[in-house]
Structures are given as C-alpha cells and as structure tokens.
Amino acid sequence: MAKKHIGFLSFGHWSPSPNSGTRSAADALLQSIDLAVAAEELGADGAYFRVHHFARQLASPFPLLAAVGAKTSRIEIGTAVIDMRYENPLYMAEDAGSADLIAGGRLQLGISRGSPEQVIDGWRYFGYQPPEGETDSDMARRHAEVFLDVLKGNGFAQPNPRPMFPNPPGLLRLEPHSAGLRERIWWGAGSNATAAWAAKIGMNLQSSTLKDDESGLPFHIQQADQIRAFRAAWKEAGHEREPRVSVSRSIFALVDDRDRAYFGRGGKEEDQIGYIDENTRAIFGRSYAAELDALVEELAKDEAIAEADTLLLTVPNQLGVEYNAHVIEAILKHVAPALGWR
Template identity: 80%
Template sequence: MKSIGFLSFGHWSPSARSATRSAADVLLQSIDLAVAAEELGADGAYFRVHHFARQLASPFPLLAAVGARTRRIEIGTGVIDMRYENPHYMVEDAGSADLISGGRLQLGLSRGSPEQVIDGWRHFGHLPRPGESDADMGRRHTETFLDLLRGEGFAEPNPRPMFPNPLGLLRLEPHSDGLRERIWWGSASDATAVWAAQQGMNLQSSTLKADETGEPFHVQQARQIRAYRAAFEAAGHQRRPRVSVSRSIFAIVNDLDRAYFGGDTSHDQVGVIDNMRAVFGRSYAAEPDRLVDELRRDEAIREADTLLLTVPNQLGVAYNTHVIDAILTHVAPALGWR
C-alpha cells in the first residue's frame, strides 16, 4: 500500500493555451482539484511554493481553503523555502491551517531552490548571520520553527495584559497538537537527509538529486532513503518516519494523453543547479501495462511509502483529474499500491 497524492507547482500564464491565466485561476483551480482528488480516493493534495514567480507562493491561505472544502485528504507543501520565513509567524499560520483541516496538514520545508531574483530572502527582511550561508539560515529558521511547534511556553507575560493569561510563560497560539510530527524536509543530498532524520522530520525526496555517485537517479534516491531511515532510527526517535518521492507519471489511455505525453521520457538528465551537479529523474509516460513494468524497476518508489504525482496544472482541473484517476485505476492496483 502507498499513499498517493498530487503535487502542483501552480503555474499560471496569460497564454491562450493555458487554463490558468491568472493567480486567481490557479488558486481556485487548486482548491477544485483537491476536492476532485479526494472524491477519486487520492490521499494527498500538495502544493509547491515559489516567490517572485507566476506560481503559488504564500501557502497558508490556500491550505486553509482546501482544508475547509475537504474532509479526508492530506494537504501539504512540497516545499516552503525556509530562508524566507519568520518561524514565529509561520507557527501561527500553520497551527491555524492545521486546525481548520482537522489535523491533516503535512508541511514540507526546505532550504530552498534556485530563485527568480538575487537573494530574494533579503527583501523579506532575512539576512544570514556572520559566518552563515543562506542555506544555514534556512536550517536555523527550521530548527526554531520545530522548537516552537512543541507548544512550550517561552514568552514572559505582561503583568497588566489586555486579556487574562494562563499561568506561566506563554506560547504562540493557536497551537495544534501533533503537527510537529507532520513536518517534512525536502532533501537533495544524502547529508541533508541525515540531518532531517536527526531533527525528527519526515523526508520528501524530489525529482532531482545531487549527483553523488553517477548512478541512475532512482538508485541514488533509494540509497538516500535508506541512509535517512538508518539515521532516524539511530537518533532514537520513537515513531516510524514517512518518506515521499515525486514523479511525473502519465498513463496513456486516450489520444489526448498521447498528444501531450507520447514522446520519449525514458532517460534521466544531468545538469547544474545552484552550482551543484544534479541528476533529474525521468518522467514516465506509457500505456498502463508498459507503465507498470517500468515503475516496478524504480527502486526509490519501492522504498517510499508516499508517492506524489506532479501534475501539469495549466491543462486545467478536468484533465488533471483524469491524470490522477488513470493512475489510481490502471496502475496503482497492478503494483499493489491499492
């Protein structure tokens, strides 16, 4: 059994060929797609976060809206760039969204990805400390966020407050019990996966990874997952962690699928991203029987308990509902995922 959800990057474009031509389009369609995915029996609705781009950005209004419109499906991010975040304010936003959803938030964090602007986090008022890199700053923000999520009091109350206070030091409100264990870290390297395990976070491993051995992407990713699980156990955490991988997977069941995705998708790609040599995982697009055979050979998918299907959101809600349904109907049962 696997938890299967979708991951939307939330692009919009004024192009006549795009079904999402404005920010309003992509936000409202994201809510509609989450509702449709829940009705199909999918397990998760996840959204990417990018700043200074025509994509989804501040995630919490969207997560709260999805939480209010759905009842069962997990809602999450993949991922929030922590270089941009005020951890204290974020705890309040996350707690509110989690309570609205009834405890279904699965929050993916990261040190971030290549940006649209130079040092965009500076415009949000965040600067690395002396001797810190921007990645160090993102991890520091994360550690503060995780500590605050424990819900322990830390702030001295005003002796003459506007409203009566409970006894002792005050914590941030609203607090949502259990959210601390539903935080994930998006990792591109083995070392940061081990760090995430030591922090007690779940692991999100994406469609790219630092090319550390020259092996195929799915082999390197599977090794990263095993290293993460070993580190999680060694750290003495008392629960079983979750691990997700993201893939572009399309079951070709009609002519429109073939027109969109019928080309050759059978190879990994290697490139340089943020001065890091990275291997980008292949897409999967084929008729269901062939697709099942190809996916069986993906070692990282076998290792993970959660699979996030990246969806082409600019093709609209109806087509993306079809994409998710085709995987749930034609592929997942044959692989034992359902």
C-alpha cells in the same frame, strides 16, 4: 511493492497564454482548491503544493491550505516545499497552526532550504540575511529548527503583568497551537547528508525529482540510497514513531487520445544532469509516460518508489482541473492496483 499513499503535487503555474487553462493567479488558486476536492472524491490521499517566490506560481501557501482544508474532509494537505530562507518561523507557526486546525489535523508541511529562485538572493527582500559566517542554507536550517521548537507548544515568552486579556499561568506559547503538527513536518532533502540531518531532528523526508549527483548512478538508485540513509539515521536517533518518506514523479498513463497527444511523444525518458548552482552537480529524474502495461513494467523497476511510503504525482496544472483529475484517476484505477500500491 508495499501499499502507498498517493497524492498530487502542483506547482500552480499560470500564464496569460491562450493555451493555458490558468491565466491568472486567481485561476491557479481556485483551480488548486477544485483539484483537491476532485482528488479526494477519486480516493487520492494527498493534495500538495509547491511554493515559489517572485514567479507566476503558487507562493504564500497558508491561505490556500486553509481553503482546501475547509472544502475537504479526508485528504492530506501539504507543501513540497516551503523555502525556509524566506520565513519568519514564529509567524509561520501561527499560520500553520491555524490552517491545521481548520483542516482537522490534516496538514503535512514540507519545508526545505529551497531551490534557486527567480531573483538573486530573494530572501533579502523579505528582510532576512545570514549573519557573518553563516550561509543561506545555514539560515534556512536555523529557521527550521526554531519553527520545529515552537510547534512543540511549550511556553517561552514572559507574560505582561498588565495584559489586555487574562493570561494562563506560566510562560506563554504561540497560539493557536495544533497538537501533533510537529510530527507532520517533512524536510525536502537534496543530499544524503541533509536527509540524515532531517532524520536526526525528527522530520519526515521528502525527496523530489532532483538531488545532488553523489555517485553517478541512475537517479532512482541514488534516491533509494538517500532514503535508506535517512532511515538508518532515524533508527540511530532513537525516535519512537515511524517516519514517512515521499518521492515525487511525473507519471502519465496513456489511456486515451488526449494523453497520447500531450505525452505520447516522449522526450524525458532518461535522467538528466545539470547544475542547480555554480558548485552543485545535480541529477534530474526521468518522467514516465507509456501505455498501461509498459508503464507498470517501468515503474516496477524504480527502486526509490519501492522504498517510499508516499508517492506525489506532479500534475500539469495548466491543462485544467478536469484533465488533471483524469491523470490522477488513471494512476489510482489502473496503475496502482497492478503494482500493489492500493
């Protein structure tokens, strides 16, 4: 297997339960920053965060991304994913530009149509509604295309002839502008078709632990097929740079008694079939939890991990920063070298 970027992906759950290490939103946010710092010290390549609205999870990502950027110096900082149905793409471009400049150009933003949310049509409460003849998925892709366009940094707005402050010549662009951010936008694709669409317009690919069940084959094989379809579409589009591709996995090396207590009982070693809405049959990828030798053997058979250049480890953030740092370290120290990832 080729060498890989290895990062973590946190959903940022919190719960008032006494069994939770994150009992409030403040806990989830502050511990997310601490885990990113710890992951950088361990040599991990990325700190990524999920975005869910109307839930006891991380939501508005840019304050967190900026804070992580200010506290770290090397690690990539990203999302997986921002639901574009909820976003004003111009305001988002300003937020993203600011956070990327604070981080020194380390943002890797995953965006997407999003997944089913906690409330019905939650984007309506944010002031967005698809026009007649357009679906919410169409609206998300339209928002994404506007976002990508303004990230290019081209002027488009007519300046006021009597501005409060002097303007540069010509049409005005959004500020602050962060050069290069446009090439660090990823699309979270649920199907082969949306992966090909993302490639066509020059976005990197994020593929999570679920996708549309398009062939009935095991999840990792379907995901590998999706990645190959993305790369074929990228090549056909004629882009000059090489794209990046990430996959997400729940992977736990059982190296001490805590690991065995938390994850040694099994239960999710097989793919699962379900429905993410009334019409979409989805396949959910298995988790991996095993002693080191067995874990390495199992992961070596995962075709999608082999195809991707980036692996995001989904972490159980409610178990606390120290334990999650241990989970990441075990993968970096024991599993990655054995598989040739590092």
